[in-house]
Amino acid sequence: xxxxxxxxxxxxxxxxxxxxxxxxxxxxxxxxxxxxxxxxxxxxxxxxxxxxxxxxxxxxxxxxxxxxxxxxxxxxxxxxxxxxxxxxxxxxxxxxxxxxxxxxxxxxxxxxxxxxxxxxxxxxxxxxxxxxxxxxxxxxxxxxxxxxxxxxxxxxxxxxxxxxxxxxxxxxxxxxxxxxxxxxxxxxxxxxxxxxxxxxxxxxxxxxxxxxxxxxxxxxxxxxxxxxxxxxxxxxxxxxxxxxxxxxxxxxxxxxxxxxxxxxxxxxxxxxxxxx
Amino acid sequence: xxxxxxxxxxxxxxxxxxxxxxxxxxxxxxxxxxxxxxxxxxxxxxxxxxxxxxxxxxxxxxxxxxxxxxxxxxxxxxxxxxxxxxxxxxxxxxxxxxxxxxxxxxxxxxxxxxxxxxxxxxxxxxxxxxxxxxxxxxxxxxxxxxxxxxxxxxxxxxxxxxxxxxxxxxxxxxxxxxxxxxxxxxxxxxxxxxxxxxxxxxxxxxxxxxxxxxxxxxxxxxxxxxxxxxxxxxxxxxxxxxxxxxxxxxxxxxxxxxxxxxxxxxxxxxxxxxxx
Numbered sequence: 001x002x003x004x005x006x007x008x009x010x011x012x013x014x015x016x017x018x019x020x021x022x023x024x025x026x027x028x029x030x031x032x033x034x035x036x037x038x039x040x041x042x043x044x045x046x047x048x049x050x051x052x053x054x055x056x057x058x059x060x061x062x063x064x065x066x067x068x069x070x071x072x073x074x075x076x077x078x079x080x081x082x083x084x085x086x087x088x089x090x091x092x093x094x095x096x097x098x099x100x101x102x103x104x105x106x107x108x109x110x111x112x113x114x115x116x117x118x119x120x121x122x123x124x125x126x127x128x129x130x131x132x133x134x135x136x137x138x139x140x141x142x143x144x145x146x147x148x149x150x151x152x153x154x155x156x157x158x159x160x161x162x163x164x165x166x167x168x169x170x171x172x173x174x175x176x177x178x179x180x181x182x183x184x185x186x187x188x189x190x191x192x193x194x195x196x197x198x199x200x201x202x203x204x205x206x207x208x209x210x211x212x213x214x215x216x217x218x219x220x221x222x223x224x225x226x227x228x229x230x231x232x233x234x235x236x237x238x239x240x241x242x243x244x245x246x247x248x249x250x251x252x253x254x255x256x257x258x259x260x261x262x263x264x265x266x267x268x269x270x271x272x273x274x275x276x
Numbered sequence: 277x278x279x280x281x282x283x284x285x286x287x288x289x290x291x292x293x294x295x296x297x298x299x300x301x302x303x304x305x306x307x308x309x310x311x312x313x314x315x316x317x318x319x320x321x322x323x324x325x326x327x328x329x330x331x332x333x334x335x336x337x338x339x340x341x342x343x344x345x346x347x348x349x350x351x352x353x354x355x356x357x358x359x360x361x362x363x364x365x366x367x368x369x370x371x372x373x374x375x376x377x378x379x380x381x382x383x384x385x386x387x388x389x390x391x392x393x394x395x396x397x398x399x400x401x402x403x404x405x406x407x408x409x410x411x412x413x414x415x416x417x418x419x420x421x422x423x424x425x426x427x428x429x430x431x432x433x434x435x436x437x438x439x440x441x442x443x444x445x446x447x448x449x450x451x452x453x454x455x456x457x458x459x460x461x462x463x464x465x466x467x468x469x470x471x472x473x474x475x476x477x478x479x480x481x482x483x484x485x486x487x488x489x490x491x492x493x494x495x496x497x498x499x500x501x502x503x504x505x506x507x508x509x510x511x512x513x514x515x516x517x518x519x520x521x522x523x524x525x526x527x528x529x530x531x532x533x534x535x536x537x538x539x540x541x542x543x544x545x546x547x548x549x550x551x552x
Contacts, residue, residue, distance in 0.1 A: 004380070015538035018301040021391075025294040025348065026372055028390035030380055039548075041538050068379065072301060088379050096302055096366055103344065103364050104282070104306055114304035115297075116534040125494055127533075131439050138411070163407050166442055170533070218401055257403075257446070258392040262291035262317050272315075 003034040007059035007067040009052070011082065013074055013112035016041035022092050023070035036063075043073065044112075049081040056085035074110045123173070126273045130169035130176075137177035138162055143194040146177055150270055152198055153178040155205035156234045157225075158215045160252050160260065164205065167261045173273030174265070186237050191245055203264055204242040204249030209235045211253045279310040283335035283343040285328070287358065289350055289388035292317035298368050299346035312339075319349065320388075325357040332361035350386045399449070402549045406445035406452075413453035414438055419470040422453055426546055428474055429454040431481035432510045433501075434491045436528050436536065440481065443537045449549030450541070462513050467521050479540055480518040480525030485511045487529045 008027065010019040016039045027035060036059075040052060060066045067087045073079045074093060083089055097108050136142055137149065139162065146152055151168070153161045153176060161178035168174040185192050195202060209232040216226035224230055242249040248267055252260050265272060284303065286295040292315045303311060312335075316328060336342045343363045349355045350369055359365055373384050412418055413425065415438065422428055427444070429437040429452060437454035444450040461468050471478060485508040492502035500506055518525040524543055528536050541548065 006380070015535050017534055017538065018297055021294055021297045022368070025391035026369075026376055029350075029373065029384035029386060030376070030382065031385055032382075033380065041542055068376070074305075088375075090372055090376070092298070093302075095371060096298075097305065099364075100302055100306070100344070100366070104280070104309065106306060106308075108305035109307055110305060113531075113535070115301035116532050116538075121490070128439060131442065135411075135414070135438070162411070163404060163446065166407065167446060170439065170443060170446065214397070255389075256392050258293055259291050259389070262293065262392075266317055 003032060004065065005034045005036065005063045006065055007036045007038065007056075007063055009056060009059075009067055009069045009087070010037070010039045011043050011052075011069060011071040011073055011079075012041050013044055013072070014041060015116050016072075018115050019070050019072040019092065022072075023068075023090070026070075026090075027068075043078060044075075046078065046081060049078045053081060053085040056082070056087050060086040072115075074112050123274050126173040127170070130173045130273065131166070133175040133177070134165040134169040138165065140179045140194075143177075143179065146179075146194070146198045146201070148175060149177040149198070149201055150175045151203055151264065151268055152176070152195070152201045153205055153264075154181055154195065154202050154247070156181050156212070156238055158212060158219065159205040159207060160257070161205055163257050164260050164264070167257050168264070171258075171261065171274070172265060172270075174270060181234075181238050181241070186234065189237075189241075191241065199245065199247070202245075202247045203268060204238065204247045205260070206235060206239055206242070206249055206251050208251070208253045279308060280341065281310045281312065281339045282341055283312045283314065283332075283339055285332060285343055285345045285363070286313070286315045287319050287328075287345060287347040287349055287355075288317050289320055289348070290317060291392050292348075293392050295346045295348040295368065298348070299344070299366070302346075302366075303344075319354060320351075322354065322357060325354045329357060329361040332358070332363045336362040348391075350388050399550050402449040403446070406449045406549065407442070409451040409453070410441040410445040414441065416455045419453075419455065422455075422470070422474045422477070424451065425453040425474070425477055426451045427479055427540065427544055428452070428471070428477045429481055429540075430457055430471065430478050430523070432457050432488070432514055434488060434495065435481040435483060436533065437481055439533050440536050440540070443533050444540070447534075447537065447550070448541060448546075450546060457510075457514050457517070462510065465513075465517075467517065475521065475523070478521075478523045479544060480514065480523045481536070482511060482515055482518070482525055482527050484527070484529040 010016050010023055012019045020039060056067050069087045069089045071079055072092050101108055153164060155161055157180055165176040165178050168176040212231040213228045220226050250263055284299060286292050286299055288295045332343050345363045345365045347355055348368050377384055429440060431437055433456055441452040441454050444452040488507040489504045496502050526539055
């Protein structure tokens with residue numbers, strides 16, 4: 001049996017980030033469908049809307065099914081044009097806004113670009129400072145400044161420390177450093193000395209030896225470094241180290257950078273520095 | 277007149293990213309309200325739900341208004357408990373899922389953790405490769421490899437190149453390098469030589485001289501580097517350079533990293549390498 005093919009359009013006055021995030025989270029609940037996702041940001045005039053109608057109709061013909069359209073458009077007149085196309089529209093904005101207006105007893109501004117627009121200067125600086133901190137304290141660099149970190153991720157090579165630090169900085173404004181656990185630490189069987197003064201900021205990342213092996217093979221195929229036996233040794237050792245020193249840690253085998261970051265925030269009790 | 281204070285809860289089985297995105301994009305449309313936002317991720321059992329009911333009721337008492345609750349919970353029984361609290365619930369999932377089920381003529385999986393769960397291995401590697409590329413080609417480092425870049429951001433110091441490159445990598449899997457335009461380039465009044473072979477990949481970032489001055493003052497207060505006159509010279513020069521060499525460019529004064537990135541993607545015609 002061939003898979004049902006469906007085209008999905010994400011429509012927005014601005015970046016389309018909200019439309020995509022919301023649409024994506026709904027569509028992941030449906031298996032066995034082949035999605036073709038098209039982001040249509042900055043849909044801000046009638047001419048663009050009319051061209052899009054043709055595109056939607058064309059997709060409907062090709063697929064044999066009408067496309068799904070997820071919209072965060074604030075301008076009702078543009079969405080009205082889109083509704084003429086052969087599609088099913090899910091309107092995130094209108095669906096909720098009236099009842100929120102009623103609850104708050106005030107009208108909404110209906111102005112585009114607010115959701116991912118420029119933050120307040122303070123947030124901007126916090127965000128940039130956190131990014132700079134992550135970049136300047138990646139992979140064990142400048143451990144002297146670790147006392148300034150909000151959190152310090154530790155783990156063996158390829159455990160996901162760097163992307164998580166960057167995500168924590170960009171998304172939450174958290175100053176995150178990271179420090180690699182190496183072969184030498186393993187032989188000495190102790191926590192690296194530089195980490196001792198900041199033990200209460202440590203958070204371990206671990207994963208299955210098989211997954212680590214898979215990731216390392218991509219980097220250095222058929223190396224000792226990537227071998228399953230080596231990965232097993234390192235993972236086993238680091239997990240007992242985490243337990244011995246009461247370092248909280250997380251198994252990241254089945255989760256994404258977004259989830260790792262949200263879980264770290266939740267467990268460490270760190271306060272996000274950016275909102276929205 | 278004092279501002280209306282309102283507490284907002286974002287409820288989720290998992291990270292809460294979707295619930296926050298939805299709530300935030302709606303709430304930005306209402307001015308003059310002081311929001312207190314509380315993210316409640318991993319709300320996955322009845323005991324947590326009952327504790328939360330008390331917390332919501334307490335907030336309602338303190339605020340003098342009932343809290344708004346944005347939920348992406350998949351488990352109806354947990355949300356049922358929350359509905360007993362003194363609050364207004366906006367249920368993202370149930371609001372849309374039935375009509376999508378009807379449209380697709382199949383039931384949804386209703387399984388948590390899919391939206392920001394682990395991507396396919398291919399996407400995972402693309403994402404990590406893009407992050408590594410951005411880290412290895414920041415601030416003019418390794419220009420020999422610029423031919424491998426999907427895009428190369430250029431601009432004067434503090435124009436926002438680094439955070440944008442990181443966001444493009446993390447969010448879209450785009451391999452983005454960046455190269456700073458310096459005082460020396462300005463004196464020579466030409467495009468840096470190393471950029472000539474990759475002219476078709478260049479994208480300029482500019483901003484108002486006043487904003488650049490503001491940002492640089494934060495970094496090096498009262499310096500020549502941060503002076504308004506210096507910022508004016510550099511901005512004027514780089515914009516004429518962009519025009520002379522037909523380098524597309526963007527004024528980032530009033531927009532966020534998310535918007536800059538989405539606009540770059542839209543204008544350059546680059547295809548995102550990650551979806552969702």
